[in-house]
Structure formats: C-alpha cells, structure tokens
Amino acid sequence: MTADGAQRPPRLPLEWIAASLRRERTRAGLSLSELAKRAGIAKSTLSQLEAASGNPSMETIWALAVALGVPFSALVEPPASTVQVIRAGQGPEVGSEQARYAATLLSASPPGARRDIYRLRAEPGPARESEPHIPGTVEHLIVSTGRVKAGPAGEEAELGPGDYMTYRGDVPHSYEALEPGTTFVLVMQHI
Numbered sequence: 263m264t265a266d267g268a269q270r271p272p273r274l275p276l277e278w279i280a281a282s283l284r285r286e287r288t289r290a291g292l293s294l295s296e297l298a299k300r301a302g303i304a305k306s307t308l309s310q311l312e313a314a315s316g317n318p319s320m321e322t323i324w325a326l327a328v329a330l331g332v333p334f335s336a337l338v339e340p341p342a343s344t345v346q347v348i349r350a351g352q353g354p355e356v357g358s359e360q361a362r363y364a365a366t367l368l369s370a371s372p373p374g375a376r377r378d379i380y381r382l383r384a385e386p387g388p389a390r391e392s393e394p395h396i397p398g399t400v401e402h403l404i405v406s407t408g409r410v411k412a413g414p415a416g417e418e419a420e421l422g423p424g425d426y427m428t429y430r431g432d433v434p435h436s437y438e439a440l441e442p443g444t445t446f447v448l449v450m451q452h453i
Contacts, residue, residue: 279323280314282337286330287312289397300329345417350424368426369402369451380448384410384439391436398453399431408444412437421446 287297294312298305302325310316311326327334353366384390389411403412405421412427413419414435421427429435431450 276311276314276316276318278339279318279337280312282339283308283312283326286332286336290330292330297326297329301325345413345419345427345429347419347421348426350422353426368404369428369449374453376452378450378452380450381406382437382446382448384408384437384444384446385442386439386444389436389438392431392434394433394435395431395450396452397432400428400451400453401431401435402426402428402449402451403437404447406445406447408442409440410437410444410446411440 287294290297292300294308295305298308301308301322303322307316307322308326311318311322323337324334327337330336348366348368353368403410403421404426405423407423409420409422411418411420412435413429414433417429418436418438419427420440
C-alpha cells in the first residue's frame, strides 16, 4: 500500500525481465557494454538487471527495449513454455450445426508469419536428428497414425494419434517413430 492507502500494483518478477534481457541481447549479438551504451544506462545497471537484482523503472525497461529493437512487452511478458502438447480430445472444440464436424484451434497464425506444411511418414529406427532452422522458426506437429517421440533435445515428448505439439525449430530437435506406419503433419512457421 502507498502512503495514501492505495494498493500498489504488483511488481514483475525480476527473473522474467532478466531472462528476457539476456535472450534478446544474445539474439541481437550485443555485449553488455554495447547494449548499455545504446540504451543510455550504466553497464552496472544492466548487469544487475540480467542477474535478476535491482529495481528497474519503466523508463529503463523501455530504453532497453528500444535499444534492442523489440516491443516493451518482449521484456516483461511472463516466459512462455517452450513446448506445448495438446492431447487428442483436449483443447477448445467448436462443432458445426450442419455436419458431424468439429474444429480445434491449435495455433493462430501471428501477423507476418510464413508457414510450410508437411505430411511425414516414419518407421521405427534411428531418430531423425534435425539441425536448428532459421532463427524464429517454430514447429507444429500433429500425429495421424502410430506413435512418435519428438521435440527439442532434452524436451522430447511421446505423442499418439491426434496429439499436437509445438516447439522451437531454431534449436536442435528430433523425430523418432515408435511404431510402424507412423504418419504426422508438420507445420514449419517462419517468423
């Protein structure tokens, strides 16, 4: 509470801001010194923020966002899970009045996104290891038949018919058929 009895707005967890700053600074290829200079703040202030200490003001965060060329929200939004799995039969479903037909929105296309859609067949054997794709690539996978183990290294998930998964495609990832006749749809989204 403030001195006049008003409720203070909740503070953003410093860990969110720290992780976002490190991610965006690394993505931009900037040193601590260079980013601090561009944002017009002390290097020690930036170092403290990336260490999840300090007390950043809106102005400081805004200056950093401008220097990084990202929206303010990119530095203060809660971290999103890097992997999302929607099991068959789960997710918000909308039915048709005209036919026995239902749709589940798995992922809305962000503005300016480009997508490639693939139908894949796989058989048990060695996993298909994929190198990182261009920065910003996100993959969406929906299993049609069989079972597959897929995802970023260390975050793989086993999926069956109708299961959906999304993950970053700009990091090492793999696909491994667990049953004969495995098929799935892969959407590669390039932002």
